Each structure stands twice: as C-alpha cells, then as structure tokens.
Amino acid sequence: MGKIDPRIDVEEARRLCRQAFERAGLPAGDAAMATEQFILCDLFGIRTHGLRRLSNYVGRLQLGGMNPRPKIHIDSKLPGVAVVDGDDGVGTVVATYVLNEGIRRAKANGIAIAGCIRSNHFGANAPYGWFACEAGMICISSTSATQTMPAPGGRTAVVGNNPIGYAAPRADGRHFIFDAAMSVASRGKLRRARDLGETIPAGWGLDADGSPSTDPAAILDGMVLPVGGHKGFGIAAAAEMLSAVLFGGRHGAAIGHQFKEPDRPSGISHYFILIDPAATVGRAAFEAEMDVYCRGLHAGAPIDPKAPVRVPGEAAADRYAENLAKGLPLDPDELEKLRGLADGSLKGEVPVS
Amino acid sequence: MGKIDPRIDVEEARRLCRQAFERAGLPAGDAAMATEQFILCDLFGIRTHGLRRLSNYVGRLQLGGMNPRPKIHIDSKLPGVAVVDGDDGVGTVVATYVLNEGIRRAKANGIAIAGCIRSNHFGANAPYGWFACEAGMICISSTSATQTMPAPGGRTAVVGNNPIGYAAPRADGRHFIFDAAMSVASRGKLRRARDLGETIPAGWGLDADGSPSTDPAAILDGMVLPVGGHKGFGIAAAAEMLSAVLFGGRHGAAIGHQFKEPDRPSGISHYFILIDPAATVGRAAFEAEMDVYCRGLHAGAPIDPKAPVRVPGEAAADRYAENLAKGLPLDPDELEKLRGLADGSLKGEVPVS
Numbered sequence: 001m002g003k004i005d006p007r008i009d010v011e012e013a014r015r016l017c018r019q020a021f022e023r024a025g026l027p028a029g030d031a032a033m034a035t036e037q038f039i040l041c042d043l044f045g046i047r048t049h050g051l052r053r054l055s056n057y058v059g060r061l062q063l064g065g066m067n068p069r070p071k072i073h074i075d076s077k078l079p080g081v082a083v084v085d086g087d088d089g090v091g092t093v094v095a096t097y098v099l100n101e102g103i104r105r106a107k108a109n110g111i112a113i114a115g116c117i118r119s120n121h122f123g124a125n126a127p128y129g130w131f132a133c134e135a136g137m138i139c140i141s142s143t144s145a146t147q148t149m150p151a152p153g154g155r156t157a158v159v160g161n162n163p164i165g166y167a168a169p170r171a172d173g174r175h176f177i178f179d180a181a182m183s184v185a186s187r188g189k190l191r192r193a194r195d196l197g198e199t200i201p202a203g204w205g206l207d208a209d210g211s212p213s214t215d216p217a218a219i220l221d222g223m224v225l226p227v228g229g230h231k232g233f234g235i236a237a238a239a240e241m242l243s244a245v246l247f248g249g250r251h252g253a254a255i256g257h258q259f260k261e262p263d264r265p266s267g268i269s270h271y272f273i274l275i276d277p278a279a280t281v282g283r284a285a286f287e288a289e290m291d292v293y294c295r296g297l298h299a300g301a302p303i304d305p306k307a308p309v310r311v312p313g314e315a316a317a318d319r320y321a322e323n324l325a326k327g328l329p330l331d332p333d334e335l336e337k338l339r340g341l342a343d344g345s346l347k348g349e350v351p352v353s
Numbered sequence: 354m355g356k357i358d359p360r361i362d363v364e365e366a367r368r369l370c371r372q373a374f375e376r377a378g379l380p381a382g383d384a385a386m387a388t389e390q391f392i393l394c395d396l397f398g399i400r401t402h403g404l405r406r407l408s409n410y411v412g413r414l415q416l417g418g419m420n421p422r423p424k425i426h427i428d429s430k431l432p433g434v435a436v437v438d439g440d441d442g443v444g445t446v447v448a449t450y451v452l453n454e455g456i457r458r459a460k461a462n463g464i465a466i467a468g469c470i471r472s473n474h475f476g477a478n479a480p481y482g483w484f485a486c487e488a489g490m491i492c493i494s495s496t497s498a499t500q501t502m503p504a505p506g507g508r509t510a511v512v513g514n515n516p517i518g519y520a521a522p523r524a525d526g527r528h529f530i531f532d533a534a535m536s537v538a539s540r541g542k543l544r545r546a547r548d549l550g551e552t553i554p555a556g557w558g559l560d561a562d563g564s565p566s567t568d569p570a571a572i573l574d575g576m577v578l579p580v581g582g583h584k585g586f587g588i589a590a591a592a593e594m595l596s597a598v599l600f601g602g603r604h605g606a607a608i609g610h611q612f613k614e615p616d617r618p619s620g621i622s623h624y625f626i627l628i629d630p631a632a633t634v635g636r637a638a639f640e641a642e643m644d645v646y647c648r649g650l651h652a653g654a655p656i657d658p659k660a661p662v663r664v665p666g667e668a669a670a671d672r673y674a675e676n677l678a679k680g681l682p683l684d685p686d687e688l689e690k691l692r693g694l695a696d697g698s699l700k701g702e703v704p705v706s
Contacts, residue, residue, distance in 0.1 A: 078463030080433045081632035110431030111466045113628060134579075138599065140493075140626075151662040156653025166591035168598070176594060180586035188392060210656065228580035234531035234665045235588075237650060238519035241529060245521070245646050246491065248634040252649035273493075273626065277465055279434035281601040293598050296605035303467025307698065309504040309511075314588045 007327030008335060010160050013051060017071045020054060020341035021090075024061040024348070025068030030093045037092040038331060040127035044073055044180075045319035051330060055088060056258070057121075057339050059348025063263040065256075066090050066120050066189055072097050080109045083247055084116035088265035091120035093142075093268050097130050102274040103135050110279030115242070115271035117249035121258050125165025125179040126190040126316065129230040133169035133177070136283045138275040142239035144249065144268050146257045147237060149183060152229045155210020158252065161187075162239035167313075169277075171287040176294060177313035181222040182232040182239075190216040190224070244269040262350035360680030362382050362687060367392055367406065373407060373694035374443075377414040377701070383446045390445040393480035395681045399532075401541050402477040404648035404683060406679060409611070410443060410474075416616040418609075419443050425450050427584075433462045436600055437469035441618035441644035444473035448496075448623050452481050455627040463632030466518025468506050468595070468624035470602035474611050475623050478518025478532040479669065486530070487615045489626040489636045495519040497591035497602065498620050504591060505582045511605065514540075514577060515592035516547020520666075524640040527561050529647060530666035535585040535592075536577040543569040543577070546566030597622040615703035 014035055021031035034057070042050030060066045070089030076082045076095070080099045086094030098114045105112030122128075125141050132139035146161030161181045168176040185204045194216040195201050205219030206212055213219055226232030244251040249269030256266035277286035294311045302308050321331070330338070341347030368389055374384035387410070412418045423442030427450070429435045436456045439447030475481075480496050484491035498513030513532045521529040527595030538557045546553050547569040558572030559565055566572055579585030595658030597604040602622030609619035630639035647664045654686045655661050676682070683691070693699030 041528075042639050047512060076632075078461070078629070078632040080459075081463030081628075083633050095664050106433075108431070109462055109464075110434030111462075111464055111626070112433070113464045120649075138595070140595075150653070151650055151664070153657060154651075154653055154662040155656050158650045164588070166587070166594070168591075168594050175610050177530070178591055180581075180584045180587060181484070182584075184581070194526070196395050196500060201476075212652070218662045220585075227584055228533075230536070230663075231533045231535075231580055234519070234533060235487075235517070237665065238521075238529075238531055241519070241643070241646065242491070242493075245642050246628065246633050246639065248638075248642075251646050251653070275465070275595075275599065276431070279429075279431040280436050280468070280599050285601075286599065289598050290594070293594065293604055297504055297511045299511050299606070300503070300507055300563070302506045303508050304506060309507040310583075311504070312583070312590065339414075 005329040006335060007116050007329050009327045010039065010043070010324060013042070013328050013338065014162060016338050016342040017051060017054060020058055023342070023344055024058045026090065030090070033096040034090050034092045036226060037096070037123045037127050040130060041124055043318035043320045043323045044126055045323070046124050046126060046316070051125070051328070051338055052334055056351065057348070057351045058341050059350040060120070060258065060262050061090070061097045062348050063350065065261070065263045070094070076100055080112045082107060082112065082114040084114060084214050084232060086119035087122065088118050091122035091268055092155060094119040095122040095128060096222050096268060099131060099272050102272045103137055104130065106137055106274035106276045111273065113271060113273045115247040115269060117247050117267070117269055118265065119268045119270060120266045121268060125163055126177050128272060129165050129167025129177045129179065130175060132274060133167050133175035136169055136276065136278070139165065139167040139275065140273040141242055141271060143270040144240045144243045144251060144255060146255050148204060148224055149226050149233065149261055150210065152226070152233055157204060157248035159233065159236045159240060160255070162236045163223045164235060164239060168291040169287050169295060170292055171284070172291050176290060176311065177203070179317060182226050182236040184227045185224065186326065187220065188226065196338045228290070247271065259351055302303045305333070358682040358684055359688060360682050361402045362680050363677060364394070365689065369691050370404060373411055373691070374516060376695070376697055377411045377435070379443065379446070380422065381473060383443070386449040387443050387445045390449070390476045390480050392408050392606035395481060395668040396444040396676045397479055399477050399479060399669070402690055404681070404689055405565050406476070408702045409693060409704065410701065411694050412703040413440055413473070413602035413615050414443070415701050416703065418616045420618070421446065427454055432625065433458060433465045433568060435465065435467040435672060437467060438470045440472050441473065444621055445474035447472040448475040448481060451623060452484060452625050455625045456485065459490055459627035464626065464628045466624060466626045468622060470600050470620070470622055471618065472623060473619045474621060478516055479530050481625060482518050482530045482532065483528060485627060486520050486528035489522055489629065489631070490520065491630065492520040493626040494624060495596055496623040497593045497597045497604060497608060499608050500587025500606060501577055502579050503559060503563065503576050505586055508559060510576045510692070512586065512593060513608070515589045517592060521641045521643055522640050522664045524634040526642050528666050529643060529664065533693055535578045536603070538577065539569065540573065540577065545575050548644060554609045557694065584615060587699040595626045596690045600624065612704055
C-alpha cells in the first residue's frame with residue numbers, strides 16, 4: 001500500500017480554518033468566506049490553493065500585509081459595472097464580495113462585470129466559478145499577479161502568470177469549469193523537478209539573466225515562459241488589462257510579491273464577468289444543452305482507453321464528490337498546522353519562494 | 354529586388370469589393386459592412402482574412418449557402434444582453450450588427466453581451482476589436498467554427514479552432530488587439546509546409562485516424578492540436594459555449610463546413626462582450642493608462658536586439674499606417690479576381706480545403 005494522506009472531515013476542517021482566520025482578526029462572516037475558498041479548492045483536488053495556504057495567509061495578516069478588517073467599498077456609475085475597493089483585505093474575502101456584487105447585478109441586467117483594486121492573492125478561479133454556476137450563472141474571471149513571465153522575445157518578466165477562468169453550469173451538476181495559468185508549466189511542477197534533481201524540457205523558462213535554461217532551480221529564480229509564446233502572453237496581458245487597468249488598480253512592477261514582500265499589501269486586482277442564461281435561452285434550457293454540448297466533446301474513442309477524454313471540470317467534480325464523502329486528504333504536516341493555527345499554538349509562516 | 358506584390362489604393366479596393374458584394378445581391382449598406390471587414394484585415398496585414406476571401410464569399414452567396422438579404426432580428430429580455438438571429442446572412446454583416454448592438458447597450462449599462470445564431474464565417478476578431486476601440490470600448494469576442502481539434506487524449510475532432518479576441522483602446526491609437534486561434538499552428542502554416550515539401554514538428558496535429566504525424570498533408574486531412582493541450586482546448590471549448598450554447602445556436606457536429614458544404618448555411622454563432630471604461634476610471638484616463646501599461650510590457654532589453662518585443666496590436670497598427678498610405682498589397686491573382694468579381698466577368702469560387 002502506497003503513502004496515503006490522512007483525511008479530515010470537511011466540517012471539522014471548515015471549523016478549524018474559520019477559527020484560525022477569526023484568531024487572526026477577521027470578522028466571523030469574512031472568516032467563513034475565506035474558509036470556503038480553501039475548502040472548495042481541497043474538495044476539487046486543487047491542493048496547491050487549499051488549506052496548505054492557510055499558514056501563509058495568517059502570516060501575512062500577522063505582519064500587516066493584509067488587513068483583517070477592511071472597509072470594502074462598492075461603487076457603481078452604470079448598472080452593469082461595480083468597482084470595488086478592497087482596502088487591502090484578504091484576497092479571497094474581497095473577491096467573494098466582488099463576485100456576489102457581480103451576480104446580483106447580472107440578475108438584473110443579464111450581464112455584469114465587477115472588479116476591484118487593493119486586494120490580495122485570490123486563490124484559484126475554480127471556486128468562484130463553481131459559486132457562479134450554483135447560482136445559475138456563467139462566469140469569466142481572472143486576476144493580476146506579480147510579474148513572472150517575459151514577453152515573447154523579451155528577457156525581463158513583465159506580466160503575471162495570470163490564471164484564466166471560464167465556468168458554466170450543467171444540469172448534471174458537473175459544471176464546466178476551466179481554470180489554468182498561462183505558463184507552459186507551473187512553478188509547482190518546476191519545484192518538483194528541482195527536488196527530484198531532474199532537468200526539464202527546453203521552452204519552459206529562462207534564468208534570471210533571461211537565457212533559456214533546462215535547470216528548474218535556475219528558472220524558479222528566473223521566469224516561466226507563456227504557453228504558445230505570443231498566445232499565452234497576450235491572454236495573460238489581457239487578464240491584467242481587465243483586472244487592473246480597467247478598474248484603476250496597480251499593474252506591472254507596482255504589484256507587490258506575496259512571499260518576498262509579505263508585510264506589504266500586494267495591490268492585486270481581479271474581475272468577474274457574470275452572464276445570466278435566463279436572458280438568452282433560459283436557465284434550465286441552457287444547463288440541459290451544456291450537458292449535450294459536453295457529451296459531444298467526449299465523442300470518439302480516446303487514444304489510450306484507460307485515459308478517457310475529460311471536459312474541464314469533470315475530474316474536479318468527481319474529486320469533489322469523493323472528498324465530500326470521505327473527507328479532505330491533507331498532509332500530516334498541513335493537518336498539524338491547521339490545528340495549531342486554530343488553537344493559537346502556531347504562528348503563520350511566510351515562505352520566501 | 355525580391356518579389357513585391359502590387360498595391361491597390363484603399364478607396365479603389367473598397368469600391369470594387371462593395372460592387373462585387375452588391376452584384377452578389379447584398380443591399381448597399383450590408384455590402385459596405387462586409388467590405389470593411391476585408392479591408393481592415395488587409396490593412397492590418399491579416400491577409401488570410403482579407404480580400405483573398407472575397408471569391409469564396411461570393412461563391413457561397415451564388416450557391417445559396419449565405420443569404421444576401423437576411424432579415425436580421427434582434428431580441429432582448431434584459432438590458433445588457435442582445436440575441437441576434439442572423440437569418441443565414443454573410444457572417445461579417447451579421448457580426449457587425451451584433452457588435453453595434455453590443456456597443457449601444459454597453460454605453461447604457463457599462464457592459465453588454467451580444468451574440469447570434471444562424472450566422473456564417475465572421476472573418477477575424479481583430480477588425481471588430483478595432484471598431485470597438487475606436488468607439489472607446491473594450492471588446493472580448495469569439496466565434497464557433499467547424500470541428501477541427503480533438504480533446505486532449507482524444508482522436509476525433511470535437512471543437513473548432515475558435516479564435517479568441519481581446520481589444521482595448523490606447524490613447525496613442527495603437528490599440529491593444531489580441532486575436533489568436535487556439536491551435537499550436539495554423540492550417541495556413543501547414544499548407545505552406547506541405548507546398549514546400551517540409552515535415553513539421555511533432556505535436557502540431559494528428560492524421561485522420563487520430564495518430565500523431567509530422568506530415569503536413571496528413572494533418573490537413575486530419576486534425577490540428579490545441580496549444581498547451583488542455584489549456585488551448587478548454588479556451589476553445591469555452592468560446593463555443595459562449596458563442597453557441599448560450600445563444601441557442603448549433604454546436605459541435607451540427608456546424609456546417611464553409612468549404613466542404615458551401616451551399617449549406619453553416620449555423621455559426623459569435624459573441625461580443627463590450628465594456629465601457631467610462632463606467633470605471635473614465636475613457637480618457639483608461640486610454641492613457643493603457644499606454645503606460647503597454648510601455649511597461651516593453652520593459653528590458655529583447656533577446657535579439659533586431660526583434661523588439663511587441664505588444665498585441667502594435668505590429669498591426671504599424672502595417673495599418675503603412676498600407677493606408679501606400680495602398681493594400683495584393684497578389685496579382687487576387688487583384689484580377691477582385692476586378693472580375695466587381696465587373697461580373699468572374700464567378701465566385703469555393704475551394705475544398
């Protein structure tokens with residue numbers, strides 16, 4: 001039998017995480033919002049953005065890099081658009097306010113965009129997309145991030161590895177949820193290669209001087225490259241345009257680094273576009289047709305019969321069901337930190353990575 | 354001196370193209386709309402989607418695959434959303450109606466989405482993005498298309514090589530315009546390799562049986578692969594979701610092939626999301642900040658000093674200025690067809706490709 005992480009009951013994990021956030025100064029409602037983002041990531045199997053991040057979030061709250069009690073301000077000049085000032089709050093809290101405001105406005109207008117300035121790391125797109133789907137909404141979203149990718153032909157990081165989210169509800173509940181960063185390979189994959197002493201394929205990144213490298217450690221100190229060259233670059237740049245430039249947020253070099261400058265508010269911006277299919281074909285008809293559409297994407301035999309084709313969101317939906325029933329798998333180390341942060345015996349940590 | 358294509362005055366090209374569309378049955382206003390899409394593509398240097406396509410469009414009009422006098426119907430249940438029935442008209446005409454309706458609604462609401470059913474090939478995203486930018490709007494757009502790409506792990510084409518567009522106005526007029534299909538390599542690149550007798554890198558496509566191939570001819574008969582595997586696939590699938598499923602259009606295998614079934618309306622859908630920065634930071638402030646943002650994307654020395662970093666839209670803006678001044682470069686063959694289609698001495702052609 002291989003190494004299997006212990007599982008923790010979802011309600012127990014939720015309770016501990018809320019307690020840790022409240023201990024770090026968040027009001028109960030905000031602590032619950034921030035907790036849901038971690039829990040959903042772990043339920044979906046996106047463990048890089050789940051409870052593993054709690055210690056870092058608490059660390060930044062303790063250092064003053066995030067404001068535990070922000071005065072979140074929502075402004076609007078036209079019915080379909082909301083501009084939110086996050087007052088340097090926890091990104092997952094600010095983003096949840098932004099999402100909810102967008103859903104509310106989309107119900108009235110058919111579509112809305114809500115975005116923010118002065119937020120922090122918002123986690124992954126997928127949980128927000130899932131909330132939108134449960135409310136019957138299509139969601140398009142992204143966030144700004146620290147500069148980590150060069151332009152094609154460039155040797156200096158100028159854009160963040162901004163993740164792109166698309167979500168649409170399906171009648172069968174296995175919502176279409178796409179969430180991917182625009183680099184060829186994630187920093188997580190590079191760290192794994194570094195820890196295993198492996199080299200990586202050419203084209204994944206540049207070293208700190210901007211020279212191509214196959215040494216994962218050198219790329220971690222340097223830059224990851226965008227997928228498809230100008231394609232990934234353009235999409236990542238558009239994400240920052242829609243998140244930051246449109247809403248008046250910091251962009252480019254002005255964005256803070258959550259790990260290297262943990263005590264400084266990052267000045268991150270996010271946006272959510274919500275679309276209500278009630279304004280076109282109707283909610284039930286749309287969700288039923290999404291099932292038909294997604295079944296069509298499965299057409300034909302897979303290359304490897306043991307690896308069936310997956311439509312975005314289906315693997316996450318399966319893990320969600322399994323983890324909800326069996327409990328969240330957590331590293332023993334993560335579980336210990338979760339308990340310690342909840343009861344106050346541990347302080348938050350801020351990695352430099 | 355290398356081979357240089359002759360140039361034609363832009364006004365002269367415009368006049369001839371309108372004449373050809375009117376001869377094919379379009380009302381003068383619609384002929385002008387369809388003409389502008391070709392002219393703008395050629396001005397931007399997107400010659401694959403410029404006047405080169407005129408003969409094919411006229412051919413489909415002559416065969417009944419496109420309706421020269423559609424009754425375009427616009428419906429709306431909520432202020433931010435318009436649903437357009439294109440009545441099988443020329444895609445560039447239908448899409449222009451859709452775009453204009455979206456711009457009108459975004460001015461009132463801050464954001465709008467307009468989409469359509471029963472349209473045809475709409476050309477490229479870039480000209481629509483440019484129109485939106487000239488109106489002070491941000492534009493996100495895409496279209497459905499014939500199935501040409503498999504899912505990751507699949508050996509059957511299930512999704513179109515749907516191009517993604519993002520556009521945002523800049524104060525200096527060199528608008529941020531991103532427009533790219535989601536395949537690793539375009540069919541145009543494959544045709545060039547085939548004609549030169551070259552093999553292509555692994556990973557560009559599968560043959561008709563779904564086996565990997567480096568023979569461009571085999572891939573042209575088979576499928577192109579999405580950039581970044583699940584990344585390009587997910588973005589292309591989301592584009593069809595937003596274009597077709599949301600608006601009640603045909604999707605997947607139900608979409609017609611413009612070349613193989615030229616006499617059958619394709620049942621294509623497109624969507625445009627328009628966002629008015631007047632609803633956030635204000636138009637002038639946004640456009641000025643876009644200049645600052647785009648200058649930031651140029652930071653640092655390029656790897657090759659002779660190949661400076663380009664932000665999406667800058668190369669097209671330079672070609673636009675040059676082609677507007679010097680005239681449109683056209684193959685002698687294209688010019689002959691343009692004149693023949695305008696004066697009625699030539700019929701439209703429908704390639705099987």
